[in-house]
Amino acid sequence: xxxxxxxxxxxxxxxxxxxxxxxxxxxxxxxxxxxxxxxxxxxxxxxxxxxxxxxxxxxxxxxxxxxxxxxxxxxxxxxxxxxxxxxxxxxxxxxxxxxxxxxxxxxxxxxxxxxxxxxxxxxxxxxxxxxxxxxxxxxxxxxxxxxxxxxxxxxxxxxxxxxxxxxxxxxxxxxxxxxxxxxxxxxxxxxxxxxxxxxxxxxxxxxxxxxxxxxxxxxxxxxxxxxxxxxxxxxxxxxxxxxxxxxxxxxxxxxxxxxxxxxxxxxxxxxxxxxxxxxxxxx
Amino acid sequence: xxxxxxxxxxxxxxxxxxxxxxxxxxxxxxxxxxxxxxxxxxxxxxxxxxxxxxxxxxxxxxxxxxxxxxxxxxxxxxxxxxxxxxxxxxxxxxxxxxxxxxxxxxxxxxxxxxxxxxxxxxxxxxxxxxxxxxxxxxxxxxxxxxxxxxxxxxxxxxxxxxxxxxxxxxxxxxxxxxxxxxxxxxxxxxxxxxxxxxxxxxxxxx
Numbered sequence: 001x002x003x004x005x006x007x008x009x010x011x012x013x014x015x016x017x018x019x020x021x022x023x024x025x026x027x028x029x030x031x032x033x034x035x036x037x038x039x040x041x042x043x044x045x046x047x048x049x050x051x052x053x054x055x056x057x058x059x060x061x062x063x064x065x066x067x068x069x070x071x072x073x074x075x076x077x078x079x080x081x082x083x084x085x086x087x088x089x090x091x092x093x094x095x096x097x098x099x100x101x102x103x104x105x106x107x108x109x110x111x112x113x114x115x116x117x118x119x120x121x122x123x124x125x126x127x128x129x130x131x132x133x134x135x136x137x138x139x140x141x142x143x144x145x146x147x148x149x150x151x152x153x154x155x156x157x158x159x160x161x162x163x164x165x166x167x168x169x170x171x172x173x174x175x176x177x178x179x180x181x182x183x184x185x186x187x188x189x190x191x192x193x194x195x196x197x198x199x200x201x202x203x204x205x206x207x208x209x210x211x212x213x214x215x216x217x218x219x220x221x222x223x224x225x226x227x228x229x230x231x232x233x234x235x236x237x238x239x240x241x242x243x244x245x246x247x248x249x250x251x252x253x254x255x256x257x258x259x260x261x262x263x264x265x266x267x268x269x270x271x272x273x274x275x276x277x278x279x280x281x282x283x
Numbered sequence: 284x285x286x287x288x289x290x291x292x293x294x295x296x297x298x299x300x301x302x303x304x305x306x307x308x309x310x311x312x313x314x315x316x317x318x319x320x321x322x323x324x325x326x327x328x329x330x331x332x333x334x335x336x337x338x339x340x341x342x343x344x345x346x347x348x349x350x351x352x353x354x355x356x357x358x359x360x361x362x363x364x365x366x367x368x369x370x371x372x373x374x375x376x377x378x379x380x381x382x383x384x385x386x387x388x389x390x391x392x393x394x395x396x397x398x399x400x401x402x403x404x405x406x407x408x409x410x411x412x413x414x415x416x417x418x419x420x421x422x423x424x425x426x427x428x429x430x431x432x433x434x435x436x437x438x439x440x441x442x443x444x445x446x447x448x449x450x451x452x453x454x455x456x457x458x459x460x461x462x463x464x465x466x467x468x469x470x471x472x473x474x475x476x477x478x479x480x481x482x483x484x485x486x487x488x489x
Contacts, residue, residue, distance in 0.1 A: 022327050107326060133324025136393055143388070164320035272321050273461035279454075 017118060021110030028118045034059065035118060037086040045157060048086025050119055056095060057247040062187050062216035063088050064248045065256060066152055069185035071235045072210075072222045076100060076150035080141075080177070082134040082165075083155035084111055087121030092246055093150075094127065103148075104129040105137035135164050138173050149179045153186040163275040166198060170272075171205040178223040190217035194280040199263040201270045212256040220257075232257060293358055296480060297419050298440045300365055303476055304415040305444030307469055310452040311372065312337050314462050315405050318379055322387045323397040332398035333405075340406045344413015351414060352421035355485075361418055362480025368411040369473035375404050376466050416441050 016035070017028040024039040036049040049059040058064050066089060070076070076097065081089050084106035093100055106112050109131045115121035123129050130137060134155050151174060155165055164170060174184060184206070188198055190213050202209055202219055210220040227235075233254065240250045270277065315333050316325070323329045348364070374382075383400050390396040416437060423433040456465050 107324070133326050133393065135321060136324040139322060139387065140391070162325055164317075164325060167321075169321060271461070272317075273463060274457075275317075276458040279458050 017114065019110055019114070021108050023108045023110075026108075026110055026114055028114060037114065037119065039157065047157065048088045048115075048119060050086065050088070055120065056092075056245050058088065058092060059247075060088075061214040062218060063092070064246075064253060065212045065214060065216070065218035066154070066185045066187060067092070067243060067246065067248050068210070068212055068218065068220050068253055068257070069150060069152065069183045070096070070239055070243075071232045071253075071257075072220055072227060073149055073181055073183040074235045074239055076183070078146070078148050079103070079150040079152065080105070080148045081152045081154065082137070083153070084115055084121070084129065085154065086119035087115035088119070089152050089154060090127060091119070091121055095246070096242055100126065102127045103146075105132050105134050107131070107133050134162070135170055135173075138170070138177060142173060142176055146177075147179045147182070148177055149182045151178060151182065151184045153184065156188060161194075161277045161281060163277045164272065166201065166270055166277045167275050168201055168204055168269055168271045171202065175205055175223060180224045182223045184219070184221040184223075186219040186221075188217050188219055189281060190215065192281045194277060196263040196267040197270050197277075197280055199261070200265065200267045203261075204269045208259055211258050211260070211262075212253075213258070214256070218256075226259070229257065290483070293483065294423065296358065296483075297361065297422050298437070300361055300476055300480060301415055301419040301437055302440040302444035303472065304365060304368070304412050305441035306448035306451070307368070307444075307473060308337070308341070308409060308412045309445040309448035310456070310465070310469055311375075311405065311408070313449060313452045314465060315375075315401055317457070317462055318375070318404070319383070319397050319400060322383050323393040323400070326393065328394045329397040332394060333401050336398065336401045336406055337409050340409035341413040344410040344415075345417055347410065348414030349417040349421075352418045356418065356421045357485045358422060358483045359481045359485065361415065361422060362477040362483075364411060364414050364418060364477075365473050365480070366477035368408045368415075369470045369477065371408040371411060372466065372470055375408075376463050376470075379404055 013029055013031045015027060015029045017026075019026045027038050029036055029038070030052075033051050033053050034049045035052055037047045038045065039047055051057050051059055058067070078101045079093055081102065081104045084090070084104050090102050090104055093102060104127070106129060112129050112131060132140075134153075153165075153174070155162055178184065186202070189195055195217070199211075202221070206221045206223070208226055210226065212218040212220065236250050236254055243250070268274065312333060316330060319329055319333065351360070382403055386396050386400045386403070390399060420434050420437050423437060424430045452465065460468075
């Protein structure tokens with residue numbers, strides 16, 4: 001209903017909500033049809049946007065690329081999303097899979113509130129949001145019987161990286177939370193020196209992965225090994241009709257799949273002992 | 284002549300030990316956040332817990348250091364204090380993983396988990412490091428009139444050392460080395476400086 005009311009809003013940029021949370025400055029603004037969330041006033045990059053006249057549409061290429069995870073596992077039962085933002089990913093997964101169990105870990109309670117209030121994110125019997133540091137959530141979940149067949153890692157942005165969530169030890173813990181057929185989609189960095197470090201770290205823990213590049217880079221992994229492209233195409237074809245309303249074009253997404261290793265193999269692996277990710281990202 | 288030049292090093296050495304101790308405490312405080320993050324996260328309250336423990340430990344250290352300085356203060360003993368702080372940091376390298384895992388499985392609230400783990404690992408070495416400044420002031424003060432000036436100079440050096448330890452560790456050292464390599468180097472430097480200080484025989488006025 002909130003979305004309908006906003007249709008009459010003026011067609012220029014307007015700030016709807018600002019708030020200083022414990023971790024960042026949060027700003028919600030509208031820009032024509034788009035309602036967006038950004039961290040850091042004016043200078044901040046957009047974290048999430050929804051199109052008010054077409055709220056199902058995934059506005060960012062990286063969120064479309066994250067849906068590539070479904071080409072590796074088209075029938076997930078239990079998903080974990082680390083980093084909520086405007087709730088784009090859980091909202092899209094909910095539309096695609098009404099019966100899917102979704103757990104979300106978000107460190108900032110203000111972000112959860114804003115996602116609910118301005119971006120239509122809802123929790124329910126099937127969607128749980130936990131206010132916790134992603135690494136702590138994962139470590140805690142490892143002591144429980146729960147395992148996930150879909151994990152989406154979306155906890156990084158250009159301004160700040162939680163350095164303890166980009167290490168071999170963290171990825172090993174993530175791997176431990178995945179079922180055999182479990183798939184991981186990670187939204188990461190396409191430029192800066194960090195690209196190479198991150199690539200060898202993922203390779204070190206998981207072996208080969210699909211590398212999807214745009215302005216962001218999305219890494220897609222299946223725990224028991226990557227499917228061949230024939231299987232990926234079959235799954236893509238089966239999902240085509242359901243993904244189209246989200247603005248995900250089959251051919252576009254498939255064209256992004258690459259397993260070329262375009263980084264020096266002798267790059268240093270990031271560990272809990274050595275993880276200067278923010279410094280590496282600064283150039 | 285040898286003795287003469289050595290004893291002229293007394294005062295500078297007191298300042299070096301105090302400045303180094305300041306560097307040491309802040310380098311360790313920064314790295315402690317790194318050590319706790321994998322289990323307790325990088326939330327604001329984890330830093331809150333770390334800073335609380337360090338401040339509490341330093342405050343107690345000041346009290347103890349002042350008390351110790353009353354009876355037969357010497358450069359040699361200051362060296363021993365520095366070495367004791369270094370040696371009590373060793374468990375961080377050897378047992379931190381096991382200890383943090385133990386706390387993690389028993390305490391589910393990351394606030395109290397990080398508070399407990401940082402007390403167990405960092406409280407003792409920081410209390411001992413806190414003894415350095417008041418003890419060093421006692422070694423510098425020869426006249427009542429100049430005591431405030433001596434204290435001021437010493438605070439300057441030790442807090443300047445803290446600033447250097449903070450920027451050096453967070454801007455540069457973590458980019459080059461592993462956390463345990465940095466800890467090992469810090470401990471070795473403290474042991475080296477401390478053993479240099481214990482070479483000094485008690486001075487006449489000490």
